[in-house]
Amino acid sequence: MQYKNKNLYIENINAHSLAKKIDTPFYCYSFDKLKRNIDEFKKNFSTINPLICFSVKSNNNLNILRIIKNFGLGADIVSRGELLRALKAGIKPEKIVFSGVGKTADEISFAIKKKILLINAESENEVKAIQKIAKRKREKVNIGLRLNPNIDARTLGKISTGRNEDKFGITGKNLIKILNKFKNSSNINIKCLSVHIGSQILDHRPYLKMIKVIDNIIEKTKYKFDYVDLGGGMGIDYNLNSKKLNYKKYNLIIKKFLKKNKVKIIFEPGRSIVGNVAVLISKVIYVKSSSRKNFIILDSAMNDFMRPALYGSSHRIVPAKKNQSIVKKVHDFVGPICETTDSFLSLKKYQKLNENDILAICDVGAYGIVLASNYNLRTKPAEVMVSKSSFKIISKRENINKLV
Numbered sequence: 001m002q003y004k005n006k007n008l009y010i011e012n013i014n015a016h017s018l019a020k021k022i023d024t025p026f027y028c029y030s031f032d033k034l035k036r037n038i039d040e041f042k043k044n045f046s047t048i049n050p051l052i053c054f055s056v057k058s059n060n061n062l063n064i065l066r067i068i069k070n071f072g073l074g075a076d077i078v079s080r081g082e083l084l085r086a087l088k089a090g091i092k093p094e095k096i097v098f099s100g101v102g103k104t105a106d107e108i109s110f111a112i113k114k115k116i117l118l119i120n121a122e123s124e125n126e127v128k129a130i131q132k133i134a135k136r137k138r139e140k141v142n143i144g145l146r147l148n149p150n151i152d153a154r155t156l157g158k159i160s161t162g163r164n165e166d167k168f169g170i171t172g173k174n175l176i177k178i179l180n181k182f183k184n185s186s187n188i189n190i191k192c193l194s195v196h197i198g199s200q201i202l203d204h205r206p207y208l209k210m211i212k213v214i215d216n217i218i219e220k221t222k223y224k225f226d227y228v229d230l231g232g233g234m235g236i237d238y239n240l241n242s243k244k245l246n247y248k249k250y251n252l253i254i255k256k257f258l259k260k261n262k263v264k265i266i267f268e269p270g271r272s273i274v275g276n277v278a279v280l281i282s283k284v285i286y287v288k289s290s291s292r293k294n295f296i297i298l299d300s301a302m303n304d305f306m307r308p309a310l311y312g313s314s315h316r317i318v319p320a321k322k323n324q325s326i327v328k329k330v331h332d333f334v335g336p337i338c339e340t341t342d343s344f345l346s347l348k349k350y351q352k353l354n355e356n357d358i359l360a361i362c363d364v365g366a367y368g369i370v371l372a373s374n375y376n377l378r379t380k381p382a383e384v385m386v387s388k389s390s391f392k393i394i395s396k397r398e399n400i401n402k403l404v
């Protein structure tokens with residue numbers, strides 16, 4: 001995304017012109033940015049040669065998954081639907097890991113049938129369920145045990161996963177018990193120790209703590225895992241001023257761990273691959289002036305993009321055409337939905353805006369379209385992929401008549 005002559009461009013396409021061709025709001029992705037993020041992620045960890053399983057929950061667009069697959073990534077999935085979509089994108093089962101606290105018998109059975117790399121179990125009862133199904137099928141199934149390392153990654157409280165009070169994973173003590181109980185099972189093969197401590201992590205220190213806990217468990221049990229799955233969670237710079245995760249340090253921590261423990265590392269990144277790859281192109285419907293504020297009422301709403309309403313997270317909003325006149329008044333960028341939380345951002349000043357102006361809500365590629373809903377009986381928006389000077393609709397806007 002860049003400005004040329006005060007006009008916003010996604011690669012070589014003028015955002016304002018694009019908004020004349022496609023009904024707003026719509027998600028607009030950059031192929032080049034996606035490619036660069038993948039290259040960068042690989043480069044950051046090139047010395048440890050990990051298996052990178054893209055976290056499909058962050059974005060499950062088939063076209064995007066196909067691109068990701070073509071760059072050699074696998075998938076981290078959490079449901080039968082995501083597994084089907086990943087397979088449809090051509091991702092090989094031997095590059096797919098299955099996470100989640102509530103896998104149903106049907107989902108486990110399907111994952112076994114498809115011979116995916118690992119089912120990462122999150123409780124003893126789940127291990128039992130997998131064993132029972134595997135026995136019925138006369139199979140030996142590769143599983144991981146997801147550790148809850150009791151670490152607070154200090155990100156948004158609502159997306160924390162690594163503390164004992166969170167529902168995810170198994171405490172160290174229980175994990176060792178489960179390991180001893182099932183290590184000689186003839187229907188399951190415990191191959192992996194997995195962990196994921198949260199999302200939007202910008203400090204490497206929680207990762208350091210996490211690796212220490214893993215190292216401790218391996219030392220205590222002397223169990224030979226083939227894989228250690230470190231999950232995802234790598235944060236991105238939403239506001240162009242936050243600190244960045246120090247990948248060098250994180251990589252060094254892992255390298256040190258690998259000197260002692262000969263395992264294959266798996267990562268499950270979502271946000272760091274797709275987060276800053278898309279903008280939500282929106283149109284101003286009305287500018288509503290009150291004595292204290294200007295409400296900029298957009299045609300996009302919390303049903304299209306949920307993160308601000310759900311987590312109070314803030315995403316930059318930039319104009320498709322820059323102008324020089326600054327209005328020094330609070331601007332609340334809101335959607336048309338009948339909820340006070342249907343609000344994207346509040347700024348102290350902004351350039352003069354008029355009805356029909358086009359704006360771009362930034363960094364919406366991860367946990368954007370996947371969280372969209374039909375609230376207020378609104379259709380989910382289209383998704384568009386830009387590459388150089390061309391664009392392609394990779395998912396159409398829902399049809400209002402079908403929906404109704």
Ligand code: LLP
Binds near residue numbers: 268
């Ligand atoms: N692996 C597991 C087991 C996960 O639960 C998650 C995300 C990931 C990998 C990918 O994490 P990432 O690299 O994207 O941080 N909707 C929230 C984020 C929820 C994250 C859920 N788990 C948001 O919009 O901030």
